[in-house]
Structure formats: structure tokens, C-alpha cells
Amino acid sequence: MKINKQEFDIRGMSYTIRSAMIQDAKNLSEIRLLIDGETENLDREKGEAFISTSGFEQLIESDTENNRNLFLVAVVHDKIVGFSRCEGHVLSRFSHKVEFGVCVLKDFWGYGIGTYLLKKSISWADSNGIKKITLQVLETNDKAIELYKKHGFEIEGLLKNDKVLSDGKYYNTIIMGRFHK
Template identity: 65%
Template sequence: MVINQQIYNVKGLQYIIRSADTSDAHELSHLRVQLDGETENLDREPGEGCMEESDFKKLIQRDTESKRNLFLVASVHNEIVGFSRCQGNELKRFSHKVEFGVCIAKEHWGYGIGKELLQQSILWADSADMKKMTLNVLETNKKAIDLYTKFGFEIEGVLKNDKVLSDGKYYNTVVMGRFA
């Protein structure tokens, strides 16, 4: 699915949120590796589960053609600094819901980019008649949990000792959902 581009001005920074295009694939493949190395809030270690440019092209094409998927990018000065995806399911029993995920380059945290990617995704999900949005978030990412709660997500459960981080300790994953 494709949405109309939106322009935001926050704390002196102008950024654009728009649907991903296959021409973004090269930049996204490099950005994803960078983002995996900036925080432990994401699922991957740096270099794990790499997606090549061709993989991103296929993903973007599939998401663009699907009524159940949405792939958004955020750019500053024509450079992609973050992205989000809503991924639906073709199985009839799960066709009413999408799973949301987001990541932003650390140097651009604090400008509301993640919040606006979430807001655009919610607007899209509501207009696409999706009855539920789900997401997973690391228990220590309180800022994200607070943001999701403000947007109507509620905690549905906790996956105990779900991830092991660089300190060798196990952490819980919080499962959240928003119902239309």
C-alpha cells in the first residue's frame, strides 16, 4: 500500500515520511546494518539477518502491491534515517491484523519520527479496516512502551527471558496490541 508524503518540522529539523520505493532499497540495506549496531532494542545483532538490496526491492514491491502491508521511510535532506513496516497475514483467520515494527537512526531520536511513523501506520490500518495492530518491545524500552500506550496499545502479555543481550542477561519481551 502507498500513502501520501507528509512533511514535519520538529525542533528545527525537517523530515519527510513517505511510502518506500524500490529506489530506496540500496540505502535501506545499509541503514538496517547501521541501526542493528546502534541499540539492543532491536531483534538482531549487527550483521545478522542481512538483507541485500535485491531483498529490499522484493519486499518493497510486495508491500506496495499488498492491501495488508505498509512500508514507510523517514528522510532528512533526502537521506533515509528510519523506517517502519506493517505486515499483514494472508491467512483468513489472521487477515484482520497487522504487525508493526519501527527503527530510527540514533542521531535522529527525539524528533518524533517514530511517533509520526506510528501515527501514519495507525491511520493506514484504520482506513484499511484492520481490527488489530500488534508489536513486540523489549521490557527496558520504557520510552517506546509509553509511546505505544499513548496511542492506544495495551499490554497483552510478556514473553519471559525472551532475549539475551550483550551483558549476558535475559530480558522479557512485552507483547502489545491496539484494537480498532
């Protein structure tokens, strides 16, 4: 599904949040690889589960046509610096919910980009009959957990020893959900 683009200016940083377009595919493939190498808060290490330009083209096309999916990008000076996705389910028993994921280049942290990607996704979900948004977050990502709580998400569960990070230690994944009433 598509949304109307919106302009933001936070602490001198101007950016646009809009729906992903086919012509974004190459940039998305490159940026995802960069983001994966910048933080251990995501599921992937750099290069894992690589999505090519054509893979992103297919994903964008599918998400644009599917009214239960939303693919957003954050753009600064014509360059994508972050993105988020809400992915719905094909099974009827799960048709009321979507799963949310977000990532932003580290150089652009602190400008509200992740927050506005989340807010736009929540607004889209609430206005399109989606009753629940779910997500998973690494237990050590306190900033993200607080952001999600601030926007109505609750902790629903814990996947114990779910991830092994570069320090060789196991970490839990927190499962969160937000119900639209």
C-alpha cells in the same frame, strides 16, 4: 500499499514520511545494518538477518502491491533515517491484523520520527479495515512502551527470558496490541 507523503518540522529538523520506493532499497540495506548496531532494543545484532539491496527491492515491491502491508520511510535531506513496516497475514483467521515494527537512526532520536511513523501506520490501518495492530518491545524500552500506550496499545502478554543481550542477561519481551473500534 502506498500513502501520500507528509512533511514535518520538529525542533528545527525537517523530514518527510512517505512510502518506500524501489530506489530506496540500497539505502535501506545500509541503514538497517547501522541501526541494528546502535541499540539492543531490536531483535537483531549488527549483520544478523542481513537484507541485501535486491532483498529490499522485493520487499518494497511486495509491500506496495499488498493492501495489508505498509512500508514507510523517514527522509532527511534525501537520506533515509528511519523506517517502519506493517505486515499483514496471509491466513484468513489473522487477516484482521498487522504487525508493526519501527527503527530510527540514533542521531535522529527525539525528533518525533518514530512517533510519526507510528501515527501514519495507525491512520492507515484504521482507514483500511485493519482491526488490530500488534508489536513486540523489549521490557527495558520504557520510552517506546509509553509511546505505544499513549497511542492506544495495551500490554497483552509477556515472553519471559525471551532475549539474551550483550550483558549475558535474559530479558522479557512485552507483547502489545491496539484494537480499532
